[in-house]
Amino acid sequence: MKYIDEYRDARLARSLATTIAHAVDPAKSYYFMEFCGGHTHAISRYGIEDLLPDNVHLIHGPGCPVCVLPVGRIDAAIRLAALPEVTLCTYGDLMRVPGSNGTSLLSARARGADVRMVYSTRDAVRVAETERTRQVVFFAIGFETTTPPTALAIRLAARKRLANFSVFCNHVLTPSAIQNILESPDVREFGRVRIDGFIGPAHVSTVIGTQPYAFFAEEFAKPVVVSGFEPLDVLQGILMLIQQVNEGRHEVENQYRRAVRPEGNERAKAEVAEFFELRKTFEWRGLGLVPYSGLRLKEKYAAFDAERRFSIENIPAADNPACECGAILRGVKKPTDCKLFGTLCTPDTPMGSCMVSAEGACAAHWTYGRFRDRARKAS
Numbered sequence: 001m002k003y004i005d006e007y008r009d010a011r012l013a014r015s016l017a018t019t020i021a022h023a024v025d026p027a028k029s030y031y032f033m034e035f036c037g038g039h040t041h042a043i044s045r046y047g048i049e050d051l052l053p054d055n056v057h058l059i060h061g062p063g064c065p066v067c068v069l070p071v072g073r074i075d076a077a078i079r080l081a082a083l084p085e086v087t088l089c090t091y092g093d094l095m096r097v098p099g100s101n102g103t104s105l106l107s108a109r110a111r112g113a114d115v116r117m118v119y120s121t122r123d124a125v126r127v128a129e130t131e132r133t134r135q136v137v138f139f140a141i142g143f144e145t146t147t148p149p150t151a152l153a154i155r156l157a158a159r160k161r162l163a164n165f166s167v168f169c170n171h172v173l174t175p176s177a178i179q180n181i182l183e184s185p186d187v188r189e190f191g192r193v194r195i196d197g198f199i200g201p202a203h204v205s206t207v208i209g210t211q212p213y214a215f216f217a218e219e220f221a222k223p224v225v226v227s228g229f230e231p232l233d234v235l236q237g238i239l240m241l242i243q244q245v246n247e248g249r250h251e252v253e254n255q256y257r258r259a260v261r262p263e264g265n266e267r268a269k270a271e272v273a274e275f276f277e278l279r280k281t282f283e284w285r286g287l288g289l290v291p292y293s294g295l296r297l298k299e300k301y302a303a304f305d306a307e308r309r310f311s312i313e314n315i316p317a318a319d320n321p322a323c324e325c326g327a328i329l330r331g332v333k334k335p336t337d338c339k340l341f342g343t344l345c346t347p348d349t350p351m352g353s354c355m356v357s358a359e360g361a362c363a364a365h366w367t368y369g370r371f372r373d374r375a376r377k378a379s
């Protein structure tokens, strides 16, 4: 398949792995965080870590959109779905994410709530159009990649004068989260997380471009290489990071040039700017309250804002104390550090958000069995 097969070529992957092995300084250790869940998935799926020298370490970051949604927002969606007049439309992954006390949107649906899985924001608008007596709420989550389709849904609903459509907005921003990680006590004070550079997100960067990463590459002296999701992309991105570290550089580089431009997608950015504005602060699972890291609808589009329409309260709720998702999302722990991993918590019985989404670190580790390979090697 064009643009797929050539980036999964095993011979080229082995050759890149050899180049990486020659490039690393044996006296050094390298710690790179892949921010994006798509990269976490690719790293597990293709066994990238097994191709790297022992002194190159990959740390999973908080870039899985389902995983970073805090319990309080899941609870709010469940409360919303329980209203008799509401039809809550959402992507499939979100339905299984545990809220407080073992609840989820799926269990709410079993109790009679009208929760429907959709594949696109357009599907949700279509439900509002065909069922005018229902208040249709789209449960919007995700990073900069999924925000433009939400903006387009609002534009479409406005054009069709759909007074029964609204959005429960939980869209978040990548650069604010990366900055928060670099300023966190885990990185700065305690030194529990060492980060020498970032594998920058692929899809997000097709929208925002590479320019927004320049600030913290400079300010925190950390290289960023925006990389694609195919195995050769990831390997080449890691090689570029190693070269920057060896040369003492901290620049933003773009490995994913076939899709990402420095300025990003101006049309998508303009669409988002038309409908959304920054929240002063937004809660992330694992990171806590992160300033200017989330979006909400502008006053001009308040009629489409479910938070205003249904007076949704933000009631903070605690994570399951046995679940280590928070520490995993901060890069402090790995999935295999969690006592529940693979025992009480599996993709069939997820106890935390990181096991629900395919992009979650726990689900990726479990699905591709990398922990089993490592256990075998250690024995």
Ligand code: SF4
Residues within 6 Å of the ligand: 322, 323, 324, 325, 328, 335, 338, 339, 340, 341, 342, 345, 346, 350, 351, 352, 353, 354, 355, 356, 362
């Ligand atoms: S294995 Fe399950 S309980 Fe443990 S951190 Fe991952 S999602 Fe949470």
